Amino acid sequence: MNNKEIMELSDKALMPTYARFPLALVKGKGTRVWDGDGRQYLDFLSGIAVCNLGHCHPAVTRAICEQAVKLLHVSNLYHIEPQAELAALLTEITFADKVFFANSGAEANEGAIKLARKYQSDKGLADKYRIVTASMSFHGRTLATLTATGQEKVKVGFAPLPEGFDYVPYNDIDALAAAVGDDTAAVMLEPLQGEGGVHTAAPGYLAKALELCEQHGALLILDEVQTGAGRTGTFLACEAENVTPHIATMAKGLGGGVPIGALLAVDEVADSFGPGTHATTFGGNPLCTAAALAATRTLISEHILENCRSASEYFFDKLESFAASTPAISEVRGKGLLIGVELADNGDAAAVVEKLMEKGFLVGTAGPSVVRFAPPLTVDKSEIAALMVTFEEILEEQG
Numbered sequence: 001m002n003n004k005e006i007m008e009l010s011d012k013a014l015m016p017t018y019a020r021f022p023l024a025l026v027k028g029k030g031t032r033v034w035d036g037d038g039r040q041y042l043d044f045l046s047g048i049a050v051c052n053l054g055h056c057h058p059a060v061t062r063a064i065c066e067q068a069v070k071l072l073h074v075s076n077l078y079h080i081e082p083q084a085e086l087a088a089l090l091t092e093i094t095f096a097d098k099v100f101f102a103n104s105g106a107e108a109n110e111g112a113i114k115l116a117r118k119y120q121s122d123k124g125l126a127d128k129y130r131i132v133t134a135s136m137s138f139h140g141r142t143l144a145t146l147t148a149t150g151q152e153k154v155k156v157g158f159a160p161l162p163e164g165f166d167y168v169p170y171n172d173i174d175a176l177a178a179a180v181g182d183d184t185a186a187v188m189l190e191p192l193q194g195e196g197g198v199h200t201a202a203p204g205y206l207a208k209a210l211e212l213c214e215q216h217g218a219l220l221i222l223d224e225v226q227t228g229a230g231r232t233g234t235f236l237a238c239e240a241e242n243v244t245p246h247i248a249t250m251a252k253g254l255g256g257g258v259p260i261g262a263l264l265a266v267d268e269v270a271d272s273f274g275p276g277t278h279a280t281t282f283g284g285n286p287l288c289t290a291a292a293l294a295a296t297r298t299l300i301s302e303h304i305l306e307n308c309r310s311a312s313e314y315f316f317d318k319l320e321s322f323a324a325s326t327p328a329i330s331e332v333r334g335k336g337l338l339i340g341v342e343l344a345d346n347g348d349a350a351a352v353v354e355k356l357m358e359k360g361f362l363v364g365t366a367g368p369s370v371v372r373f374a375p376p377l378t379v380d381k382s383e384i385a386a387l388m389v390t391f392e393e394i395l396e397e398q399g
């Protein structure tokens with residue numbers, strides 16, 4: 001099918017939940033993707049920070065093909081080899097002692113909220129159930145995670161929402177100190193707010209949050225769904241802050257493109273998820289964990305984090321020197337290869353995204369006036385340079 005045929009069919013039978021771009025992508029390799037009419041694009045969004053190794057990385061493709069002829073699904077009634085291997089690897093390379101596999105970021109966060117409440121309840125503190133989150137956060141679209149999300153727009157029309165969530169301004173340690181109390185089960189924060197506009201945690205903010213949690217017997221949950229799997233230059237973003245949470249969640253980049261989520265926790269907390277407390281039919285299934293195992297092994301063994309950090313430095317240099325020379329940009333933010341460019345005077349980020357698409361570059365937005373870049377961590381400097389030439393042209397035309 002060509003672009004038009006795919007789009008017509010798509011609009012006919014799918015619920016209209018997404019305001020999609022008028023584009024159907026049918027093929028990808030590395031940083032490049034192709035549409036139904038055979039046109040090539042450089043992908044600086046990676047399926048929203050998912051394809052961290054680039055599209056169709058051979059190690060991931062091979063693992064999927066090998067697993068697909070061996071065993072696709074058995075359920076968690078049985079032990080699963082790649083699931084166990086992936087869990088062991090994640091406990092080796094992160095703070096976590098134990099892992100639970102889900103199918104998405106929202107599900108991993110839903111699990112984190114349940115685990116925090118169950119942990120407090122197991123200690124005889126059933127009233128200690130409140131979860132403190134940040135305004136402008138994003139934690140997912142299930143009822144509990146959209147409630148945890150500090151943005152009103154995702155909640156409209158879905159009342160009644162689960163009870164027990166409090167919100168504080170991000171990066172405001174005094175507000176957090178005022179909100180965390182004896183009834184707080186957990187504080188849930190993103191190390192870098194992706195959807196909320198690409199805002200990094202201020203130096204020391206996460207460490208202070210952990211300290212407050214420890215003072216009040218609350219747990220620190222880090223939502224690393226977008227930042228995890230190397231996106232900010234370390235496997236988990238919290239490593240760079242020297243902060244060890246009690247719980248962290250991952251999803252987007254973990255599977256190299258397949259749907260998988262993970263709930264990571266220290267032993268003391270993980271023990272609260274005893275038999276029968278939490279479950280999923282698909283979570284950790286052989287196909288997805290085989291892919292994620294290959295993706296994670298590749299990520300940590302093939303200098304991909306180093307490439308992320310050096311490509312990031314190059315990208316930030318380019319963006320910052322351009323920002324210094326144009327009135328069109330008010331700020332360049334982010335970390336690693338999760339970068340937000342705030343357009344001046346509430347500039348229209350969606351219009352810039354569309355123009356870049358016309359010129360063969362896929363990027364995203366993070367709020368109305370922020371252009372978001374999240375290329376594969378394997379992106380090379382010539383690809384960044386090519387994007388920058390076009391990005392500068394577009395912003396200069398506008399101004």
Ligand SMILES: *Cc1c(COP(=O)(O)O)cnc(C)c1O
Pocket residue numbers: 104105106107109138139140141190194195223224225226227251252
């Ligand atoms: C994308 C995202 C989620 C939700 O993940 P889904 O897989 O879409 O459910 C949760 N938290 C953060 C920080 C995210 O970026």
